[in-house]
Amino acid sequence: MELKNNKYFSHIKEGLISKSTGFIGSTEDYSSASLVILGVPLDCTVSFRPGTRFGPQEIRLQSEGLETYSPYLDRDLNDYAYCDAGNIILPQGQLKECFRRIQVIINNLLEGGKFPFFLGGEHLITLPAVEVVARLYPDLAVLQFDAHADLRDVYLGDKFSHATVMRRITEIIGGKNLFQFGIRSGTKEEFIFAQKETNFFPFEVKEPLKKVNSFLRGRPVYITLDIDVCDPAYAPGVGTPEPGGCTPQELIQALHLMGAQQVVGMDLVEINPLSDPTARTAALGAKLVREAILSFGRPCL
Amino acid sequence: MELKNNKYFSHIKEGLISKSTGFIGSTEDYSSASLVILGVPLDCTVSFRPGTRFGPQEIRLQSEGLETYSPYLDRDLNDYAYCDAGNIILPQGQLKECFRRIQVIINNLLEGGKFPFFLGGEHLITLPAVEVVARLYPDLAVLQFDAHADLRDVYLGDKFSHATVMRRITEIIGGKNLFQFGIRSGTKEEFIFAQKETNFFPFEVKEPLKKVNSFLRGRPVYITLDIDVCDPAYAPGVGTPEPGGCTPQELIQALHLMGAQQVVGMDLVEINPLSDPTARTAALGAKLVREAILSFGRPCL
Amino acid sequence: MELKNNKYFSHIKEGLISKSTGFIGSTEDYSSASLVILGVPLDCTVSFRPGTRFGPQEIRLQSEGLETYSPYLDRDLNDYAYCDAGNIILPQGQLKECFRRIQVIINNLLEGGKFPFFLGGEHLITLPAVEVVARLYPDLAVLQFDAHADLRDVYLGDKFSHATVMRRITEIIGGKNLFQFGIRSGTKEEFIFAQKETNFFPFEVKEPLKKVNSFLRGRPVYITLDIDVCDPAYAPGVGTPEPGGCTPQELIQALHLMGAQQVVGMDLVEINPLSDPTARTAALGAKLVREAILSFGRPCL
Amino acid sequence: MELKNNKYFSHIKEGLISKSTGFIGSTEDYSSASLVILGVPLDCTVSFRPGTRFGPQEIRLQSEGLETYSPYLDRDLNDYAYCDAGNIILPQGQLKECFRRIQVIINNLLEGGKFPFFLGGEHLITLPAVEVVARLYPDLAVLQFDAHADLRDVYLGDKFSHATVMRRITEIIGGKNLFQFGIRSGTKEEFIFAQKETNFFPFEVKEPLKKVNSFLRGRPVYITLDIDVCDPAYAPGVGTPEPGGCTPQELIQALHLMGAQQVVGMDLVEINPLSDPTARTAALGAKLVREAILSFGRPCL
């Protein structure tokens, strides 16, 4: 542990990680933490409104308006040890180097036995994340909550993009290990692909998740939550608002359902503070982080 | 020079250069189009927050964040031929001249056999539009989705205003040919008038529409959709936010229901980008345009 | 009556009250009014986003976009006599002096037989208000609609704060006379306190209110409505957005239910125009004021 | 049908319908144009506030508020033939591919004898632009108007960035062919490098330009104008506001001075509409484009 800890601090010294005001209730004590929050402000392949790079910092800021106690679960963050490790520093124009940095750091987290909790940044960060996590858990299932299928093969001539990220992931874990919830936008090709190749539950979130839940029992699960699965009324701070989404309550209940699973990693992506002057998208993000930690994080003994 | 010119246009064809800002999937080929989108940026009689003149341009911009494919209907805009004809140029202070211009152009559209789809602008544009359409279809039914009754006889001493527009229309088509859905605001006089004179279904949208649907079968129908029928949570970009409205899903379903009717024209009005820094009202507008075209537009053969 | 009236005008002359554009349909005739709207722009103990001082003025401004007629109740504000008395002038840094001024004025209102309707301002204003009202009605019940329990004993070393206000009120009226609806945030201690000491109905608004309603019959009731009981989708203009709240319709119905009670005073607090560029929070506030007056105000004879 | 079609197009000709959103006074006729405006919305290496991708579109929009006539020069854009060729489509995450696309298109422009006028996007676009232009004009002088030196060798481990762009350009054209005006921010190393290696005129714009002007006579000149050379009071829509800059008048006069030179290309970069809700930065940009065209563009015969 000592050794991993050294690696973490050496990342700070090498300029790979910037320290900052942490998520509510988080500790600066990396070594004792079982869960690590890490900002991954990649904001580079978006074709519409940029700004997800400010997501992690705004989620932290808005978390101050929350309480550590969840009346839904009757649990308190004060009984959990998690560390906010700051943001990875990313040279936005160099996607390969960004991926390399993300993977070096995730690898360390996993080797150190930490639960990785990523705050995006754009959805593309899920690719390097799942790539590393899937190496450790070969039978990994990925659960995607999203408005968009993100299953294009190529987007604007690009294999690596927020619009292709889940297609790339099917190539790593196999299409049938991808479970997609709440999708309500995509090309015809993406919907045909999804219906054939993935476990595809369009439009709905909670009901299909209930069905899938027992089926997943015992398998390692990675959750990727694109905030635009929510209706723009609740989450206006996104790159591309897609009307007709779910409510915050459905997402909170979905996270609670996941308490029955062996969740091994999670990301929350695409929160764009530049598109939300009211900051309630980041406030929702902070609340989802709290409920996720309390639902499937490990409390202190 | 000719040769270079070819190179330039080949860049456009190869997708290296973007040109035009029409609605997603629209063509510039007017003659082959069966449906024509036309911006009518009248923004003149509003008493509160102006800005609907920017509606058409913002709806087009936000349409770029949509896909052409509707997973709700399993249909694709690529199979439909519609033209985005740009905006009518209007001298805002001269209402009569504005009306004249609108009617000249609509008349041409109808004579050319085009389905007219108007993007407002304020609700008053429905008056010159219905006047022309009703000449062609004497038994026209008008379906209004709106938060406000718009049935005043006079408003601020004015016969022609966003607050009187539907009253004027009852004078053209007869009150019983006006079907009003979702109305939740008006003077006592307007509600009394509506209950006596029009087909009036306050507060609700989908359920009364279902009832009316079979009744309308076979009649020509014009739809006027004031975006403020939606709750301001989903459509904050309006002149006068009126809490307590319907959801985007209800409107999408309403448009799908209309697929069974002989719809002969439609307008989408009162989207005000100046009141919505998140742009999700225009994104909703763009989605409604897509679902409307796919629901009752004519696909290419 | 003449005498009280004089007191009111002397407050203006003494610089205790500032006059302003009134709420829709309000009169300037204090003496004939049975209900008095009073702005109380206290904006001082908030730890996060300030701005509730602009609440009263924005609610009045947005009320101009409303009609005086309620189609829900089929009643019209024109049949009610209520006076908009302007805003109390408050030296924000001197909490004691602020309390003193608030209580002097409320006292006059009550002595004059007026129904007091306060527009906040932060939630702390409920404390001096209830203190005065409870003197007149010793068996007063207080109904709180809120996202936050506000039951801390001390907050940032402070006994008097928006986070402690309802705890102070339990000390005045007794915990069992406090009825709390819709609460979805608080510390563990607050939830334990509430479950033991108050009539506590977390998460829900309308259903528990129905149960309580017959129980309250005949007792004097004071209503304090913190707008953040609504979901931030409907009410983004608040100090601390807390996702997962109720809808405007539920609040409107709750106010209608209260028509069966002997309501003796009400406040509507925590509307923060600085956090809502779309102004729909204040528009919702204005609508709630209208429905409240029409539900339990006294119409003219 | 043909006939109706004529009517539609005649509406455009008669000024009843507006089409296209090119820069004011621009033509769509590429072949007859001597100058071509091209949007290059690269927005990828910025470390602070993104959004320059929206620069070209906002400059075009704001140009509609201008007149084609310049009272400063007593010349009119109507006497000049320039084409607005739209925006290059760029896959933001793939810098190499972006550069390739930019250079293919610029090459075509130059081979076609067009004067290239680029609207950024971030400052890095100057690198591929100058690389192509310098191949055609080996003795090219580059004039940079900027708040920042942009002379770092490496930035965040990156050789290609908005902070290194002018250093890379010195490697192409030689440091002494770079003329820097108005610089008021940089590292100590950058200022030392500039004082030794480039023609460096910090803080001031107009006076040093006058001195340099006769010296440049006869040489091909490329102008790169980073809008942040202006004080943020005049140009708030930038990535990194740097107080203490010049006025619009100084820039206008600088462009007029350049009328005496053989200018062979120009870019205007770093206008970020997301940081300027008043849109006056883009309005300034549009005015500078007009004065530049009128100052050193070629009028029609």
Add this chain to the structure above:
Amino acid sequence: MELKNNKYFSHIKEGLISKSTGFIGSTEDYSSASLVILGVPLDCTVSFRPGTRFGPQEIRLQSEGLETYSPYLDRDLNDYAYCDAGNIILPQGQLKECFRRIQVIINNLLEGGKFPFFLGGEHLITLPAVEVVARLYPDLAVLQFDAHADLRDVYLGDKFSHATVMRRITEIIGGKNLFQFGIRSGTKEEFIFAQKETNFFPFEVKEPLKKVNSFLRGRPVYITLDIDVCDPAYAPGVGTPEPGGCTPQELIQALHLMGAQQVVGMDLVEINPLSDPTARTAALGAKLVREAILSFGRPCL
């Protein structure tokens, strides 16, 4: 006097004037006032960004941040008797009726011996105002401070528009009685017209005004001040930002210079609060109103 006073109050009763929170230091006592501030929120012929209808209300609001004392002139508004008469209620779509109402009210002001001070609203309001004033003062000189010449004969097929207003005025008072300062935008035709027909001082404000000042001695003068004569850095809240304008200090000094003249009326137009989230344009407007009153208003005896 009593009679005029009655007319004023009858305007309120007839719904021609709406009352509102007044300009700092203003009285509600119409009859004793020598100067009357009147809001004229016409906002109808603008082709770009609407919103000047909110100008009068925002100027009043921002005036509260001012002091009544001017350290420039060492005079205090408390020594002046001026009434804020509220806003004229205008049916925006009916330009003729708007003009009629404006002229009825101005006529009353002049008959009552009041100095009229109009707060726009768009620039077109100067036309009905000058028309009435010039009837009383046949040798009236009009001084225009403006970025735009506003001398078009027709604009968008319209004779009456913010772009044609000063041309219409030359037809009333004669071109040589119009003095134009600070103009920096217009068509070639407008500049040619101005140079031939009006007293035209483009680009500059203070220096030409000094020259003109002695020349004007003894003549009745009407001042129309379009806030966009100021640079958008100081006055971003305008319909069309035109970089390169004057400073607030120059305008303040210009108003002080006018203290030597027989000023008989003034308007301050084109302040658009919707385009200025910082509200400093209205704050500048309020300061200019104060300096104007103190410079050429009549103090109480």
Add this chain to the structure above:
Amino acid sequence: MELKNNKYFSHIKEGLISKSTGFIGSTEDYSSASLVILGVPLDCTVSFRPGTRFGPQEIRLQSEGLETYSPYLDRDLNDYAYCDAGNIILPQGQLKECFRRIQVIINNLLEGGKFPFFLGGEHLITLPAVEVVARLYPDLAVLQFDAHADLRDVYLGDKFSHATVMRRITEIIGGKNLFQFGIRSGTKEEFIFAQKETNFFPFEVKEPLKKVNSFLRGRPVYITLDIDVCDPAYAPGVGTPEPGGCTPQELIQALHLMGAQQVVGMDLVEINPLSDPTARTAALGAKLVREAILSFGRPCL
């Protein structure tokens, strides 16, 4: 020193100080620092637009867009040792307790031999600051750069307010030890008081400072800089915009002039990020902090 250091860390533990992302180039090593930056987010007595509580955090954020090197002075922050000690935690409603906390901490700073540099917060923080500093330096001169005199005796019945702060300070240090620059707003009484009692240089900044400079030689000087001394064009993020102020360049030069003095403390107050969506006010603030440190801070040996 060790001991003071302990005190500082104990403040963090006691919840008096919150740690946060520091000012550019600052160290976390309190003991080796000769200058300490401390946020004092008091935001409580303002009568108009609140929000200065967010000043310190936004100044730090914007400082990241600066370089550590000043080309004006050819000095680099890297050669200076200063610590960013975070923000004092303040219970806004309890002014006395706020003052007590501020003074406890300043006292420790001074006892530890640190140069105190305060980031406001509202101007009232200067009172407790000067009170402590003047105890250590009995012949203290205070230099105030400000748009407003802040010399009222009482404001809204309050002795302690942003509008009375400098009057209170004259009672501590004597009026003739207060030097006021750039004042352009106040009541008549304030101007009379200033002209009689203080060293008063209204309207101007740099010229009078030059005169005063030699006079001050050898005396301990405290600088209080209210950002609204700058024109709102450069510093829109203020509570009350007052047009007609100085430029950033004048302030930078003023700070450079102070390098010749024995400056013993400084505050920079009234930066209100809520009123400036462009963030350039905080960017200016950050630049002024840098120039101040480089001008009169002590470099490392």
